[in-house]
Amino acid sequence: MRTQVVTIHDVARAAGVSPATVSRVFNGGNVTPARAQSVQEAAAALGFAPNRVARSLRKQRSSVIALIIPDIENPFFTSLARGVEDAAQRTSLSVVLCNSDEDTDKERRYLEVALGEQMAGVIVAAASRDETDLGPLTARGVPVVAVDRRPRDAEVDAVRVDDRHGGEVATRHLVRAGYRRIACITGPAGASTSEERLAGYRAALHSAREEGVVGDDAYVRHADFRVEGGRAAMRDLLALPEPPDAVFVANNLMTIGVLDALGEVGRTPPGVGVLSFGDVPWASLVRPSLTAVELPSYELGRTAADLLLQRMEGSASPLQTVVLRTTLQVRESTAGPLTN
Amino acid sequence: MRTQVVTIHDVARAAGVSPATVSRVFNGGNVTPARAQSVQEAAAALGFAPNRVARSLRKQRSSVIALIIPDIENPFFTSLARGVEDAAQRTSLSVVLCNSDEDTDKERRYLEVALGEQMAGVIVAAASRDETDLGPLTARGVPVVAVDRRPRDAEVDAVRVDDRHGGEVATRHLVRAGYRRIACITGPAGASTSEERLAGYRAALHSAREEGVVGDDAYVRHADFRVEGGRAAMRDLLALPEPPDAVFVANNLMTIGVLDALGEVGRTPPGVGVLSFGDVPWASLVRPSLTAVELPSYELGRTAADLLLQRMEGSASPLQTVVLRTTLQVRESTAGPLTN
DNA sequence: CCTGCCGCTGAAAAGGATTTCATCCCTTGA
DNA sequence: TCAAGGGATGAAATCCTTTTCAGCGGCAGG
Numbered sequence: 001m002r003t004q005v006v007t008i009h010d011v012a013r014a015a016g017v018s019p020a021t022v023s024r025v026f027n028g029g030n031v032t033p034a035r036a037q038s039v040q041e042a043a044a045a046l047g048f049a050p051n052r053v054a055r056s057l058r059k060q061r062s063s064v065i066a067l068i069i070p071d072i073e074n075p076f077f078t079s080l081a082r083g084v085e086d087a088a089q090r091t092s093l094s095v096v097l098c099n100s101d102e103d104t105d106k107e108r109r110y111l112e113v114a115l116g117e118q119m120a121g122v123i124v125a126a127a128s129r130d131e132t133d134l135g136p137l138t139a140r141g142v143p144v145v146a147v148d149r150r151p152r153d154a155e156v157d158a159v160r161v162d163d164r165h166g167g168e169v170a171t172r173h174l175v176r177a178g179y180r181r182i183a184c185i186t187g188p189a190g191a192s193t194s195e196e197r198l199a200g201y202r203a204a205l206h207s208a209r210e211e212g213v214v215g216d217d218a219y220v221r222h223a224d225f226r227v228e229g230g231r232a233a234m235r236d237l238l239a240l241p242e243p244p245d246a247v248f249v250a251n252n253l254m255t256i257g258v259l260d261a262l263g264e265v266g267r268t269p270p271g272v273g274v275l276s277f278g279d280v281p282w283a284s285l286v287r288p289s290l291t292a293v294e295l296p297s298y299e300l301g302r303t304a305a306d307l308l309l310q311r312m313e314g315s316a317s318p319l320q321t322v323v324l325r326t327t328l329q330v331r332e333s334t335a336g337p338l339t340n
Numbered sequence: 341m342r343t344q345v346v347t348i349h350d351v352a353r354a355a356g357v358s359p360a361t362v363s364r365v366f367n368g369g370n371v372t373p374a375r376a377q378s379v380q381e382a383a384a385a386l387g388f389a390p391n392r393v394a395r396s397l398r399k400q401r402s403s404v405i406a407l408i409i410p411d412i413e414n415p416f417f418t419s420l421a422r423g424v425e426d427a428a429q430r431t432s433l434s435v436v437l438c439n440s441d442e443d444t445d446k447e448r449r450y451l452e453v454a455l456g457e458q459m460a461g462v463i464v465a466a467a468s469r470d471e472t473d474l475g476p477l478t479a480r481g482v483p484v485v486a487v488d489r490r491p492r493d494a495e496v497d498a499v500r501v502d503d504r505h506g507g508e509v510a511t512r513h514l515v516r517a518g519y520r521r522i523a524c525i526t527g528p529a530g531a532s533t534s535e536e537r538l539a540g541y542r543a544a545l546h547s548a549r550e551e552g553v554v555g556d557d558a559y560v561r562h563a564d565f566r567v568e569g570g571r572a573a574m575r576d577l578l579a580l581p582e583p584p585d586a587v588f589v590a591n592n593l594m595t596i597g598v599l600d601a602l603g604e605v606g607r608t609p610p611g612v613g614v615l616s617f618g619d620v621p622w623a624s625l626v627r628p629s630l631t632a633v634e635l636p637s638y639e640l641g642r643t644a645a646d647l648l649l650q651r652m653e654g655s656a657s658p659l660q661t662v663v664l665r666t667t668l669q670v671r672e673s674t675a676g677p678l679t680n
Numbered sequence: 681c682c683t684g685c686c687g688c689t690g691a692a693a694a695g696g697a698t699t700t701c702a703t704c705c706c707t708t709g710a
Numbered sequence: 711t712c713a714a715g716g717g718a719t720g721a722a723a724t725c726c727t728t729t730t731c732a733g734c735g736g737c738a739g740g
Contacts, residue, residue: 005480007726018690023728030688049476052456053402054726056393057695064453072437073418081412085439094453096436097412099425113404113434116392136389140345227622256622263624282567282596284603286625347696358720363698370718394696397725 006046015042026050056118064094065121065308066114067301068107070149071225072099074253075281076297077125080147083301084123091309093120102188102225104131111137121308123301126151128190143311147304150192150321157311158321159304163193163277166293166326167200170275171248173291173328175208178336179246179273183219185233185258186250194222197250197277219244223254230254234261245337246273252280255290269333279329288332296324346386355382366390396458404434405461405648406454407641408447410489411565412439414593415621416637417465420487423641424463431649433460442528442565444471451477461648463641466491468530483651487644490532490661497651498661499644503533503617506633506666507540510615511588513631513668515548518676519586519613523559525573525598526590534562537590537617559584563594570594574601585677586613592620595630609673619669628672636664 012019015038024031025039042048056062067084069077081097088095098114100107107127114122115136121143126132132151137144146158174182184201187194198220205215221236223229230249234257237244249255255276262272269288276292283290303322310317352359355378364371365379382388396402407424409417421437428435438454440447447467454462455476461483466472472491477484486498514522524541527534538560545555561576563569570589574597577584589595595616602612609628616632623630643662650657 008728009726019727020690020692020729021688024689027728029729032688035688047476049452049456051397051458051726052453053393053397053458054695055728057391057397057697057726058728060695062393062457064457066436072412072421073415075413075415078412078418081439085441094438094449096406096438098434098436099421101425109434112389113392116389117402117404118391118393136387256625260624280625281621284600285596285620287627348698349696359697360699360720360722361718364719367698369699372718375718391696394725395698397727398696398698400725 006048007051008048010046011039011043011048014046015039060118061120062118063092064096064117064119065123065305066096066098066110066119068098068100068110068114068122068124070100070102070107070125070127071253072097072101074225074251076252076278076295077148079297080125080301080304083298083303084305085301087302087305087309100127102127104128107132115140115142121145121312123147123304123308124151125149126154126192129192129195130190143308145304145308145311147300148193152192155319157307157319159300159307159324160193160321161295161300161324161326163196163326164200164203166277166328167197167248167250168204169200169326169328170277170293171201171204172208173330174246174248174273174275174334175204175211175213177246177270177273177334179334180212180337181214181219181242181244181246182273183221183237183244183247184250185221185223185230185237185247185254187223187225187254189222191225194225194250201248225251225254227253227257227260230257231261232257234258235264238262238265238267244272246275246334248275248277250277252276252278252292255280255292259286270335271337273334273337275334288335291331291334292329293326294329295326299324346388347391348388350386351379351383351388354386355379400458401460402458403432404436404457404459405463405645406436406438406450406459408438408440408450408454408462408464410440410442410447410465410467411593412437412441414565414591416592416618416635417488419637420465420641420644423638423643424645425641427642427645427649440467442467444468447472455480455482461485461652463487463644463648464491465489466494466532469532469535470530483648485644485648485651487640488533492532495659497647497659499640499647499664500532500661501635501640501664501666503536503666504540504543506617506668507537507588507590508544509540509666509668510617510633511541511544512548513670514586514588514613514615514674515544515551515553517586517610517613517674519674520552520677521554521559521582521584521586522613523561523577523584523587524590525561525563525570525577525587525594527563527565527594529562531565534565534590541588565591565594567593567597567600570597571601572597574598575604578602578605578607584612586615586674588615588617590617592616592618592632595620595632599626610675611677613674613677615674628675631671631674632669633666634669635666639664 008019008022012022025036098110123145125148134154144156186198221233223233278295279292348359348362352362438450463485465488474494484496526538561573563573618635619632
């Protein structure tokens with residue numbers, strides 16, 4: 001129950017040196033080998049573990065980096081997290097994960113924690129394009145990388161995918177497959193990914209006007225990037241006088257809800273075309289197989305971490321935005337309306 | 341780039357009081373209302389944000405709690421994490437998540453971080469029953485709760501499910517459904533959940549000997565609690581001269597691998613019975629529907645957090661282990677070998 | 681032999697908050 | 711009216727480590 005079992009002073013006393021020397025032993029200063037060894041031994045004997053809080057206070061920087069994601073239950077983000085971890089693994093930094101739950105308040109709190117705990121760096125997939133404020137962090141010189149989602153006006157490095165282009169390619173694919181009433185279920189209006197993917201959808205529809213494709217916002221729904229939101233939005237679309245014959249769903253979890261809603265009314269792909277932006281988790285179990293825009297989630301995380309590490313090492317190169325490519329993986333769920 | 345933009349001293353000077361008074365304003369000490377207000381105003385005007393590191397150093401305790409889980413890509417653990425978060429939400433504590441990746445080294449590192457960062461508490465789903473050492477934390481009086489998995493000899497509160505009983509009920513169900521060569525794919529030998537679920541399986545088989553059920557360790561496989569491990573183990577079982585006609589899979593992700601492996605050779609449940617310990621994520625999409633032992637993952641997290649919070653508030657009641665019940669949810673995948 | 685330099689070392693300051701302790705002043709009860 | 715008590719306040723100690731600075735001793739070059 002003692003508070004600090006053993007400090008650097010105790011080690012110093014045991015080894016017959018000053019605390020400064022003990023510190024140098026553990027931080028690579030110049031110390032005579034013999035003395036260094038006796039310090040090591042004393043530390044081991046006493047079970048000394050450095051107080052990271054005191055160290056952070058003095059160094060004005062801790063040795064952990066924060067990864068703030070909006071939905072820990074979305075495999076896309078956990079895969080991204082793995083990428084970040086694996087990149088950090090090679091350094092002495094630890095990664096802690098914070099789940100903002102798409103809630104800007106929670107997110108703000110975590111950003112405050114990151115600032116107050118003097119974290120060495122922050123990677124954030126922003127809950128909101130407008131409300132996420134990275135200013136305090138950047139103002140204090142904390143390296144920050146925005147991943148997947150880009151807060152507006154933030155002066156930070158960024159890594160994302162070509163959302164707009166991916167959305168356009170996906171929608172065009174539905175057009176070519178023969179669908180004519182193509183709906184879009186996208187995410188919350190505040191998120192950059194929602195907007196971009198929707199923009200891609202709109203662009204594709206716009207250029208397909210002559211082909212008799214309905215381009216109408218009556219077929220656009222904003223949901224919450226979660227299963228339930230997708231389900232509700234799909235139900236809503238199905239209740240239209242003239243329901244869509246295909247749907248472009250802007251993320252993986254909402255696609256699950258969409259498939260559920262379709263199942264409820266006995267309709268299945270590809271009779272109704274379903275195209276997911278982002279692979280549905282464990283898609284191998286889903287029948288029919290799902291056409292999806294594949295996202296390099298792991299690489300997104302790894303790239304973000306690499307960028308962050310560069311900045312932490314003092315790189316002063318101008319801010320950069322890395323855009324990773326998505327690829328459309330065509331499978332059975334968009335085989336066309338006529339086949340069914 | 342300034343290190344500490346504004347400290348409690350700056351606020352004190354601006355408000356014409358001492359730093360002690362500023363501290364009291366933010367920590368609920370006795371301060372004259374008028375003075376308190378002028379401090380608040382000064383703090384707001386200067387954009388003061390308390391340095392949590394300094395605070396932690398002085399208080400010998402930070403205001404974050406760590407949740408260490410072995411697989412961030414397993415929805416079981418992310419759901420558990422949500423439970424922890426929601427419970428912590430009601431306090432001023434923040435939760436950070438650490439992914440040990442079933443790796444005792446990574447886990448040890450995170451435990452060191454938790455100790456060194458003087459975290460207010462730790463909830464851990466141990467990567468190993470024997471190698472996970474919670475001693476340093478408990479020795480320093482940090483409240484610790486073991487969740488889901490129980491490290492041997494650890495002097496901590498624990499929350500888990502009735503793994504053994506659940507495994508027994510599940511296996512008995514397979515027997516009653518008519519399966520006779522029942523395999524078990526369990527997790528790594530070091531994890532308590534692996535062992536317990538396997539023990540339940542063995543107990544059920546043992547008492548079913550007279551019914552012609554094969555109870556033989558040739559049908560037991562240890563895998564890694566992941567998709568690939570499940571797939572490999574199932575392939576291995578299918579290669580036996582007399583392959584099993586049912587399999588009890590000790591976790592959700594391995595079940596996905598099992599289903600894949602079965603699909604590869606054109607066999608599907610319930611021809612081969614498949615029973616999963618823990619619901620497969622987004623099971624609604626899986627056909628046939630899967631019989632599973634349902635686990636209260638969210639409640640596991642919430643209960644663990646509640647226990648932790650009690651300890652942090654100083655509860656001195658004797659150590660307790662809370663065991664939550666599992667329920668067998670019978671569905672199509674174990675309808676019996678004859679129906680197919 | 682002297683000077684200068686360099687490497688090693690310890691004393692002490694610094695980092696920013698909380699908390700103890702002493703002080704002051706005001707209120708209340710006798 | 712006086713004493714006791716209690717609330718509000720500030721000075722200073724404290725938490726533990728890193729880092730600066732100065733000093734010391736030894737070595738090399740002049």
